[in-house]
Amino acid sequence: MGAVKSAKGKRMPRAVRERQMMDAAVRTFGQRGYRAASMDEIAELAGVSKPLVYLYLNSKEELFTACIRREAQALIEAVRAGVEPGLPADRQLWTGLAAFFTHTAQHPDGWAVLHRQARTHGEPFAAVVTAMRDELVAFVTTLIGAAAREAHRGPELADRDVAGLAQALVGAAESLAGWANETGAVTAKEAAGTLMNFAWMGLGNLMEGRRWSPSR
Known part of the structure; x- marks a missing residue:
């Protein structure tokens, strides 16, 4: 799979999307802590749907x-x-x-x-x-x-x-x-x-x- 769609339908290379999700996760975990951080929050910050986050990584x-x-x-x-x-x-x-x-x-x-x-x-x-x-x-x-x-x-x-x-x-x-x-x-x-x-x-x-x- 070379590219995926964002929540708004924009296609983007998989590596770029993964980096965006990881950046959003690091920011959320770093500022809110592991337990307080939610996958919904990470997905919203990354600009993707929560199912897409779980597609890349199976769990929090x-x-x-x-x-x-x-x-x-x-x-x-x-x-x-x-x-x-x-x-x-x-x-x-x-x-x-x-x-x-x-x-x-x-x-x-x-x-x-x-x-x-x-x-x-x-x-x-x-x-x-x-x-x-x-x-x-x-x-x-x-x-x-x-x-x-x-x-x-x-x-x-x-x-x-x-x-x-x-x-x-x-x-x-x-x-x-x-x-x-x-x-x-x-x-x-x-x-x-x-x-x-x-x-x-x-x-x-x-x-x-x-x-x-x-x-x-």
Whole structure:
């Protein structure tokens, strides 16, 4: 089926219609929440009939899962595209963070779906977000590991340190993006700068063998 008819009879390519329905669903889920959102509301916003929505996706749960997957993939692609290979490790981390905060700021409904809605309604939604987060953590782990290898003045970080720092950095980025979107207090670049100042200065000390200890 190459094209479908809208509620007004206008024929449109299937891919375009699917994107319109998904856009409407992300907006509705992001602003109203999974439970409060209705398929009628989504269909009206997309400009199609409710039966057509069900023709594409069989249930509200399936539609929500598709939204989570789409938004998660878009975020990962934005972060990976933002990192320029060949730059020093700190610049790669900076550009990756800037891409993350830029994307979440430009797609607040999509970020609300990932950060708030999907996490609070159990499986299978949470599993999709966990997979996205694991991919981001793995990517950040690679960047931090590269930074450690560039630090010629001190020993490399242990694998456990790198893994822990990556988890902490991604968690901080998620919280900061949520706060930035809810309050509008900072720009994407300001958020990235805040996190770099918080994380990179500490990383610099670790890479030079200086560690904080409660016994000091």
